[in-house]
Amino acid sequence: MGDMNNQVMPPPIAPPPTRRSAAGIVKNWDRLTDADLLDAWCRDRNRDAFNELVRRYRGMVLSLCQRTCRNSADAEDAFQTTWVCLATSAHQIRRPDRLAGWLHRVATRASRMTYPRHDTEMNPGVEPIDPGETAWESLTRRHEARVLDEELAQLPSRYQSAVVLHIMQGESYEAIAARLETTTGAIRGCVQRGKRILAARLRHRGVVPVLAFAAAMASSASDAEAADLWERFHIDAEPDGIDWSTAEPAVRDPNSGSPIDFSSLLSSGNMTMRLTPLGWASLTAFVAAAVMISMIPVSGQEQRPAVQVQMASSPNEGTPNAPPVQLVPKKNSRMSTQDKDEPVPDRFATGVARRVAEQLDQNDDLTLDAKLDGLAAQLESQWGIPVLVDPDAFEMAELEPSSTMVTFDGRDQPIRTMLRRILKPLRLTTRIEDEGLVITPDFTELTRDGIATDRWVSVSQELVQQFETALNQSLSLDFIDAPLEEVVEMISAEIEVPIMIDKPALENFGLTADVPIDFVSNQLPARSVLKQIFQDLDLAYSYQNGMIVIGTDESVQSRLLSRIYFLEGTGLPRGDYEEALSLIQTSIQPNVWEALGGPGSIAPIGDGRSGRPSILVTSTISVHDEIALLLEALRKSHVGPDPIVTREELERKQVEAAANMGGGGFGVGGGFF
Structure with a gap:
């Protein structure tokens, strides 16, 4: 006792109340909530x-x-x-x-x-x-x-x-x-x-x-x-x-x-989604690996020559005599020179590609003091191999080629190593194509800097960015018994974005636009203000027809939005999406996914090895916000390249999973008696 x-004590109370019989008033108890x-x-x-x-x-x-x-x-x-x-x-x-x-x-x-x-x-x-x-x-x-x-x-x-x-x-x-x-x-x-x-x-x-x-x-x-x-x-x-x-x-x-x-007994929230033993093992292994990788110190590295990158104060400054940048049409990546330590010449269809792969491991000297738009021509002249530039490379890396200076001095080093040291600070990398060596965006570095992390599918990317910027504005509000419609109009005017209330949806739910709102905030982001106001009303918002639309949870879930998330830099294995899908479905609003009867869906895109590893998620704004925060946190805690699961490793894992599920007795009917 x-x-x-x-452990459990009721709050302090006044002196014990007088004991009275409720016989005379018991008939009125059912009127109380x-x-x-x-x-x-x-x-x-x-x-x-x-x-x-x-x-x-x-x-x-x-x-x-x-x-x-x-x-x-x-x-x-x-x-x-x-x-x-x-x-x-x-x-x-x-x-x-x-x-x-x-x-x-x-x-x-x-x-x-x-x-x-x-x-x-x-x-x-x-x-x-x-x-x-x-x-x-x-x-x-x-x-x-x-x-x-x-x-x-x-x-x-x-x-x-x-x-x-x-x-x-x-x-x-x-x-x-x-x-x-x-x-x-x-x-x-x-x-x-x-x-x-x-x-x-x-x-x-x-x-x-x-x-x-x-x-x-x-x-x-x-x-x-x-x-x-x-x-x-x-x-x-x-x-x-x-x-x-x-x-x-x-x-x-x-x-x-x-x-x-x-x-x-008092634990709040829903019980954890049931997973197969393999699912739990995979999720646990991933979390443990992520923690261990993030704790490994970067040591034992040789001293690197400094790479100096200078951004001119005026983007219009340029060198009239600089050689033109050579462009190459975009193709699927064959192999990144930063992902492999050894060239694999037999993977390339042309003699040019094989010659480039072999030369990357040769030692050479290199001195650079040039603008970015002349880099490809200078490297080609120095090493005698074709060097081209992806059409979107500089724009995606947010570089101004005519005003960005690159300075480098290296002696007796592999060409592959020098390329990494020159391009990584610029968020660029190289890959071998049939035409030669191509300078491309380094998506791992870009995503770690918050660039090219996702792409909206069912709504304009530019419109969403406008809404996101507006919703991040801080507001100070003070409402007492103010109609919801008035509160929404005030917020819309403050952030300068059109906001509409879906009145039919509210009426079907038993609410009106006149429902009274009591709310006080001091410099809170507009998105936090909306979430706090909506929390007790079971309301939510979405993006539709060029405006923010406020409705019930149910009406918002009938107008889901699709978004592609790119997974570079998160530490999630490339070539095996199981851990990424399990992590998201078990940690972010488990009730919204199809597996538990919800409306949301999540699916992998491609095999994760060739091209950018990515997933397509269709869900509500609140779910998308949480996924974006999760991936951002993973990138901040991960160091080094993402692990790559080969096709053979994936097939072996699938065979083992099938064997475990077949003999483990974890069927639908088991586990209760």
Whole structure:
């Protein structure tokens, strides 16, 4: 008991309230919201308020515990633990209006905490759903009901409570709206969206949604049974009710016997997306490798001659007699001279390419003091090999060839090494083509400097850049009960970008453009202002028809935007996209991806070895923002070239994965009994 008091304590309260019977006013309790009752319990320790919360949800909690636990005794323990957790931790609930979802989640976790008791033997289970069923039918139905509870516990909180109240409690949209202090339209939208997500997840696990719902309803405990259990728990604790300040959880650690730490039951957010063992291994290996690579010091390198790059103050300054820059049509890269230490002459189709590859490893002297637009001609004259320039190289590297000076002095060094030292500070590199040596953009260096990291597909790149610049402007606002439309007009005028409210979408969700907004900010970026205002309204924004459009989460998800992300410089392996896809889908809003019934999609482009490694993501603005931040963080923590997975290595990995999946027994139906 002492341990629990140290870990979970209600906030300090005033002197104990006077104990009064609620017999005369109990008929009015149902008019109060869950938030009102929780406030009465947290602030005044009003036990009648707490008992009303128990009355509302005891049937749902007991039903869930009976479906999840392995026997009746465990179900009763989990039932009791759930209410002790609520009594001692109610002040930690950030959204009291979503209490139904909170209780469902805590009851699920409390039930699972009873599993370690049965490491050695199985006790008799809870009664079958239907005494007339066979053992296999009963097992199947119980499994379907448990899967429903698991997926329901992982729904986003804004949908979870509404779905629990509507499906598990059988309450109408109007009753739920009154309890949650919102509109009927908003509840209808939450329930419909939540049910669609839930149905998609159930089907992904091989469970038919309607059968899962039927199994859950068939296994529901009666209110009389839940009331009787609560009464026994209530009376057994002490004659005048439970002293919650010293109450112990019914579930104890099966090994130590000490009270369970409630923090494991109160963990916020959704449970982690289920991955195959290979997926977890790959993700873990990548994270470990990224950390190790970022910690390796750069040592043992020879002293390099300094490369001096001077940018003229006037971009119009030039040398009239400078030789013209030779251009070559763009082709797919054959091989970067900075990616390989040894030339591979037999990979090249022409004698020119083979001669260039062989000469790159020869030692030579080189002295440069020239402008960038004359570099190719000077290198060609020095080494006697064709040197050309990619048409987009200087523009992508943001260089002005007529005003950028390159100075270099090297003696008795491989040509390959000197090229690297000359071009890398300019964010350039070389590759061997059939026509000769071609100077091209170094996309690894460019992306590390935030250049050429992505490309929008379904909307103008220039328009998005304009919006991004505007949304990064800092705003100071002070609104009290101001209509949403007025707030949006003010923000639009401040950042000088058109913003429109999708009024039909809001109306379908039970909101209007006149919904009052209370918000105060001091020099916050406009995008942060919008996110904070929208957070409690379940609103979002997107880019459409040359303006920023504000709508509901659902309406925004019906107008997804596509964006290509280039992966150079992140440390993610080239030639194998599995780690990149798993990392993004498990760390960024897992509920939005197709794998869990969401609308978003992600797909690799090419094989990742030839050309630029890239992925195509179709999702909302908020998801795109998080992906961009993730890739930026990876680039900042990664040192050196990206690892390359050969085709043979990838095929061997796929064969091993197939073998592990085939013999590991991780099918859809396993893992519960």
